[in-house]
Amino acid sequence: MIQFEADGKTIEARDGETILGALRREGVNVPTLCHMEGLSPTGACRLCVVEVEGAPGLVPSCSFPASAGMKVKTRTPRVLEARKTIVELLLSNHPDDCLYCARSGKCDLQTLARDLGVRQRTYRGARNDRPLDISSPSITRDPDKCVLCGRCVRVCEEIQGVAAIDFIGRGSKTTVATAFDRGLNVSSCVNCGQCILVCPTGALTEHSNVEAVVAALADPSKTVVVQHAPSVSVQLAEEFGIKAGLDVDGKMVAAFRRMGFARVFDTSFTADLTIMEEASELAHRVATGGVLPMMTSCSPGWIKFVETFYPDFMPNLSSCKSPQQMMGAIIKGFWAPNQKLDPANVISVSIMPCTAKKFEAERPEMAPNHVPDVDYVLTTRELGELIRRFGLDLMALESETADTPFGERTTAGKIFGASGGVMEAAVRTAHFLLTGKELENLEIRPLRGAKGIKELRAKIGDLEVGAAVVSGLGNARQLLEQLKAGRKDLHFIEVMTCPGGCINGGGQPLGADPEAAKARMQALYKIDRSEAVRVSHKNTEVKRLYDDFLGRPLGEKSHKLLHTHYAKRETVI
Amino acid sequence: MSTMDLEAILKKHAGAKRDALIPILQEVQEAQGYLSREAVTRIGRHLNLPASKIFGVATFYNQFRFTPKGKxxxxxxxxxxxxxxxxxxxxxxxxxxxxxxxxxxxxxxxxxxxxxxxxxxxxxxxxxxxxxxxxxxxxxxxxxxxxxxxxxxxxxxxxx
CATH class of the missing domain: 3.40.30.10 (Glutaredoxin)
Structure with a gap:
C-alpha cells in the first residue's frame, strides 16, 4: 500500500493501482467516459483528468498509476474547465436529437453534459453523416452518435473474444466498424449485445420490435401469445426504478394480460423440457459412444460463435433447440392446431434478456413452411417500453399466474437464467434418471456464482462425470482451446454467451451497476429455495406433453419439433 | 496474386508476431496490387489477429488499398x-x-x-x-x- 494526497486528504492506493481506482474507492467521483472496470485503460476521452503537482499538464487518472507522496487535485477550476471543454468538443458534431434518441435518459454523454454545466453549443463542427447500419436483426449502429470511446471495441475483443469491430480510418474520419466496413449481419458479430450495454450514447441500440408488437396486439385477426425467459422477471422491475433483485413474475403476467396477450406462457417450461431432451441426449451419447463433451445450445450467441470460429466443435453442440425456439415450435406446431388456429394467424412474441434471440428467431430453420415459430423477440428493455406505452403501473398490478399448459415450471427451469443453472438442473435430473433417486442436496454450490469458468466432478450412480460451466465467450474460447489441445476429462459443458449468464444479457435494463447481475442471480436462487418442485422431471405439464403428444424424449416428434442443426459460417474473421 | 504468392510471403514470416503485420501487408499489396478479403483473413490466421483489427490498422495508412487497381x-x-x-x-x-x-x-x-x-x-x-x-x-x-x-x-x- 502507498499513500498519496487527494484534495488535501491522505488516501491509500494498492501498488500499481491507478489514481482513479484509489479515488473511486474513497468515494471521490471523477467523471469518465471511455473507462470500463475490468477492461484495459486507454485514456482516450480524457474526461478523468486531474492535476498532479509537478506534472506539466493535466493527467488522465484512469491510466496513471498512483505513486507515494503524489499530490492530486480533482476539482480545481482548470480541471473542471478542461472536462467541460471535452464534452463540448464531443458534442460539436453530435446529432443533438436527444428527444428522439433511444438512449435518452440513460445516456452518459447527456448526463456528463448536464453535470458539467454544458448549457449551450460552444463549438459547431462538421457533421459526419454516416449511414445507419440496420443490417443486423439484433443490433442497430448509428456511427454519428459514436464518441469513439472504444468501450464496445474492448468488450467485444477482451470479454467476448469476438473482435467483430474496431477503429477504422484515421483522424476525423475514424469510425468504429467491422472488417471491410460491411454490415454487422455479415460480420463475425454474434449479436450478444454486450456492446449496447457499455455504449455511453445512442450509437448502439437493439433492433426494436416494439412497433410490430403494438400493431399485432391491435390486429383483431391475430392471436398474440407471449413467452418470457427465466431471467426477465428478476430484471423488469429495474426498468421502473426498483433496485435490482426483485422478482415481479406475477405483476409481469398481469401486465401481459392488460396489454392484450391472449396467452402467457413461461419459457422456463421449455427450459424443463430442454432438460428432459438434453439429459436424454447426453445419456444417449455416453451409451453409444457419441461425440463428447456435449455442449449446451440454449445461448444463440454461443451457437453463432461456434459456427463462425470453431466449426469443428459443431458436433459437440446439443441438437436441442433453445427453450425459446422449443416454446415457439410447440406454440405453432401443437398448441395452435389444438386450438383450431392457423399458425400463420398466431403471433408468437418472446421476451428475452437477450439481443441474439432476435437473430435466432430469424434463422431459416426456425420457420417451418416459412412461418416463424417466434415472430417477434423483445428485450427486457423493450418490454419496459411496451408497458410504459400502454400506460400501466407495473408495481401497482395484482400478481397473476401464467396460463396452462405451458405456464407451469419448476425452479430448475427458472435458474436457467443464471450461469450454471442449466448444468445444475441437468445434474438434478440426470441423477434421478440414472439412479432412480432424487439428489439429496439439490443445491450444487460449485456451479453457482459469478466466476467465468466453474467446474464440477461428480459421481452419478456409477458414472464419473466431468462438467464445466462457462460464461462470457472469451472464457469459452479458453476452454475450447484446452479441448483442442487434448483435454479429455469433460462430459458436459454449459456455455452462456454473456458473463454471468442471461441475468447479465445484452437485453437487460441499461445503466445497471455490476452488482445488479449478482442481485438478479440471488433472486433466482431465492425462488429456487422457496418453492416445492425443483426438478424438471417433476413438471407435470411436461410429462403430460410427452404423454399426449411428443411420445418420449428424442422421439420422432421431439426430433422434428425440438431439435435442430448447425452450419459453418463463411465470415471474414 | 495467386494463393501461392500469399503463402510464400507468409512462409517467409513463419512464426511472426503481430508486430510483423505492416511489413506483411506491404509485401502482399506489392504482390497483389491490393489487400483482398481473403488475404486479410489469411494473414489474420497467420498472426492470430482478427480481421477487424487488421482492417483497422490498414485503413490508418494511406498506402493500403482494398480494391484491385484498374488497368x-x-x-x-x-x-x-x-x-x-x-x-x-x-x-x-x-x-x-x-x-x-x-x-x-x-x-x-x-x-x-x-x-x-x-x-x-x-x-x-x-x-x-x-x-x-x-x-x-x-x-x-x-x-x-x-x-x-x-x-x-x-x-x-x-x-x-
Whole structure:
C-alpha cells in the first residue's frame, strides 16, 4: 500500500493501482467516459483528468498509476474547465436529437453534459453523416452518435473474444466498424449485445420490435401469445426504478394480460423440457459412444460463435433447440392446431434478456413452411417500453399466474437464467434418471456464482462425470482451446454467451451497476429455495406433453419439433 | 496474386508476431496490387489477429488499398504545390470524368483513381502519374485527353 494526497486528504492506493481506482474507492467521483472496470485503460476521452503537482499538464487518472507522496487535485477550476471543454468538443458534431434518441435518459454523454454545466453549443463542427447500419436483426449502429470511446471495441475483443469491430480510418474520419466496413449481419458479430450495454450514447441500440408488437396486439385477426425467459422477471422491475433483485413474475403476467396477450406462457417450461431432451441426449451419447463433451445450445450467441470460429466443435453442440425456439415450435406446431388456429394467424412474441434471440428467431430453420415459430423477440428493455406505452403501473398490478399448459415450471427451469443453472438442473435430473433417486442436496454450490469458468466432478450412480460451466465467450474460447489441445476429462459443458449468464444479457435494463447481475442471480436462487418442485422431471405439464403428444424424449416428434442443426459460417474473421 | 504468392510471403514470416503485420501487408499489396478479403483473413490466421483489427490498422495508412487497381491507375497529386497550381479543380473534373471517387476502381476495371500527397515534382504541378508515367501541368482538358488516349488504345486493342 502507498499513500498519496487527494484534495488535501491522505488516501491509500494498492501498488500499481491507478489514481482513479484509489479515488473511486474513497468515494471521490471523477467523471469518465471511455473507462470500463475490468477492461484495459486507454485514456482516450480524457474526461478523468486531474492535476498532479509537478506534472506539466493535466493527467488522465484512469491510466496513471498512483505513486507515494503524489499530490492530486480533482476539482480545481482548470480541471473542471478542461472536462467541460471535452464534452463540448464531443458534442460539436453530435446529432443533438436527444428527444428522439433511444438512449435518452440513460445516456452518459447527456448526463456528463448536464453535470458539467454544458448549457449551450460552444463549438459547431462538421457533421459526419454516416449511414445507419440496420443490417443486423439484433443490433442497430448509428456511427454519428459514436464518441469513439472504444468501450464496445474492448468488450467485444477482451470479454467476448469476438473482435467483430474496431477503429477504422484515421483522424476525423475514424469510425468504429467491422472488417471491410460491411454490415454487422455479415460480420463475425454474434449479436450478444454486450456492446449496447457499455455504449455511453445512442450509437448502439437493439433492433426494436416494439412497433410490430403494438400493431399485432391491435390486429383483431391475430392471436398474440407471449413467452418470457427465466431471467426477465428478476430484471423488469429495474426498468421502473426498483433496485435490482426483485422478482415481479406475477405483476409481469398481469401486465401481459392488460396489454392484450391472449396467452402467457413461461419459457422456463421449455427450459424443463430442454432438460428432459438434453439429459436424454447426453445419456444417449455416453451409451453409444457419441461425440463428447456435449455442449449446451440454449445461448444463440454461443451457437453463432461456434459456427463462425470453431466449426469443428459443431458436433459437440446439443441438437436441442433453445427453450425459446422449443416454446415457439410447440406454440405453432401443437398448441395452435389444438386450438383450431392457423399458425400463420398466431403471433408468437418472446421476451428475452437477450439481443441474439432476435437473430435466432430469424434463422431459416426456425420457420417451418416459412412461418416463424417466434415472430417477434423483445428485450427486457423493450418490454419496459411496451408497458410504459400502454400506460400501466407495473408495481401497482395484482400478481397473476401464467396460463396452462405451458405456464407451469419448476425452479430448475427458472435458474436457467443464471450461469450454471442449466448444468445444475441437468445434474438434478440426470441423477434421478440414472439412479432412480432424487439428489439429496439439490443445491450444487460449485456451479453457482459469478466466476467465468466453474467446474464440477461428480459421481452419478456409477458414472464419473466431468462438467464445466462457462460464461462470457472469451472464457469459452479458453476452454475450447484446452479441448483442442487434448483435454479429455469433460462430459458436459454449459456455455452462456454473456458473463454471468442471461441475468447479465445484452437485453437487460441499461445503466445497471455490476452488482445488479449478482442481485438478479440471488433472486433466482431465492425462488429456487422457496418453492416445492425443483426438478424438471417433476413438471407435470411436461410429462403430460410427452404423454399426449411428443411420445418420449428424442422421439420422432421431439426430433422434428425440438431439435435442430448447425452450419459453418463463411465470415471474414 | 495467386494463393501461392500469399503463402510464400507468409512462409517467409513463419512464426511472426503481430508486430510483423505492416511489413506483411506491404509485401502482399506489392504482390497483389491490393489487400483482398481473403488475404486479410489469411494473414489474420497467420498472426492470430482478427480481421477487424487488421482492417483497422490498414485503413490508418494511406498506402493500403482494398480494391484491385484498374488497368490504368491514375495517381493525382494533392500536395501543396500542386494545390496552388489548381489540383483541386483537376480532381473535381477527374472525379466527374471517370465517375470515380478517390480509392475506387471502375466497374470495367479500366480506371482507378488515387490521391497522393506529393510525388516530388513540385515544379511541374499539377502532376498526374498514369501507370508510372508522369504528366506535368495537367489541366482538366489535358486530363480528358490523357483519358481519351487510354480509351482509344483499348478500342484499337479490341479491334485487333
Amino acid at each position: 490504368y491507375h491514375v495517381m493525382l497529386c494533392r500536395g501543396t504545390a500542386c494545390h496552388v497550381k489548381g489540383s483541386q479543380k483537376l480532381l473535381d473534373s477527374a472525379v466527374k470524368l471517370l465517375k470515380l471517387k478517390p480509392g475506387e476502381t471502375s466497374r470495367d476495371k479500366l480506371f482507378s483513381l488515387e490521391i497522393v500527397a506529393c510525388m516530388g515534382a513540385c515544379g511541374l504541378g499539377p502532376v498526374v502519374n498514369l501507370n508510372g508515367e508522369f504528366h506535368a501541368a495537367v489541366s482538366s482538358r489535358k486530363f480528358a485527353k490523357i483519358v481519351e488516349d487510354c480509351r482509344q488504345k483499348e478500342l484499337e486493342h479490341a479491334q485487333n
